[in-house]
Amino acid sequence: MxxxxxxxxxxxxxxxxxxxxxxxxxxxxxxxxxxxxxxxxxxxxxxxxxxxxxxxxxxxxxxxxxxxxxxxAPERLIAVRTDDPLDLPTLAWHIGNRHVPAEIARDAIYIAYDHVLLDMLQGLGATTEIVERPFRPVRGAYHHHEHGRDPHHHSHGDGHG
Known part of the structure; x- marks a missing residue:
């Protein structure tokens, strides 16, 4: 093989x-x-x-x-939008608080379809739409590519980096 x-x-x-x-x-x-x-x-x-x-x-x-x-591959997703762009970060917080992978775009957040989350988001005042498209969620803060350096090495600014 x-x-x-x-x-x-x-x-x-x-x-x-x-x-x-x-x-x-x-x-x-x-x-x-x-x-x-x-x-x-x-x-x-x-x-x-x-x-x-x-x-x-x-x-x-x-x-x-x-x-x-x-x-x-295209997947069944929920596109989450708001009339007021300042409400989108609050919705992102609620999604993140549930540890759900999310794709963040300028005007929307995309998450995998889940009827419980759909109900929650609509209850919070979000505009939701079911869409079929590739899902490209944000990678976690602790996940990054190694580029020839120790991924655990970081500086604390105290000279002991």
């Missing part, structure tokens, strides 16, 4: 190396080890050192050096 052990982030993808596309929903884009079947039939074992999120536009590097592009 073909193996894949690394992710190439969207901005670094060499388009000439793409051999297939894999369409995954938000839940399926958070992986460490799984057999996957790309849309064009390429089957491979994704075997990352640790669980990571495959973002829309990223690519998975196969052991041959070829790439499989990741595409975010």
């Amino acid at each position: 073909i193996h894949a052990t690394s992710i190439i982030r969207r901005e670094a993808v060499d388009e000439d190396r793409i051999v297939d596309i894999i369409t995954l929903d938000h839940g399926d884009r958070h992986r460490r080890r799984i057999v996957l079947h790309a849309d064009g039939g390429t089957a491979f074992l994704l075997d990352l050192g640790k669980a990571d999120v495959l973002e829309d536009g990223d690519a998975i590097r196969l052991d041959s050096g070829w790439l499989v592009r990741v595409r975010a």
Whole structure:
């Protein structure tokens, strides 16, 4: 079986190396080890050192050096909007307080469809709309890409950094 052990982030993808596309929903884009079947039939074992999120536009590097592009699948979401833009941060707080993944846009917050959350948001005065689109939630504050540095190293400004 073909193996894949690394992710190439969207901005670094060499388009000439793409051999297939894999369409995954938000839940399926958070992986460490799984057999996957790309849309064009390429089957491979994704075997990352640790669980990571495959973002829309990223690519998975196969052991041959070829790439499989990741595409975010359309999902059933709730688009949350308000008439007053100052109310949107309050709604974001209520969503975050429930530890629900959310995509933050200039004029809306998108969350996975859940009838309980839909009722709550409408009760808080939000305008809601059920939409089908790729879901690209904000990654957690403690999740970031390592760029050749110790991810746990940070400075406290006291010289002991």
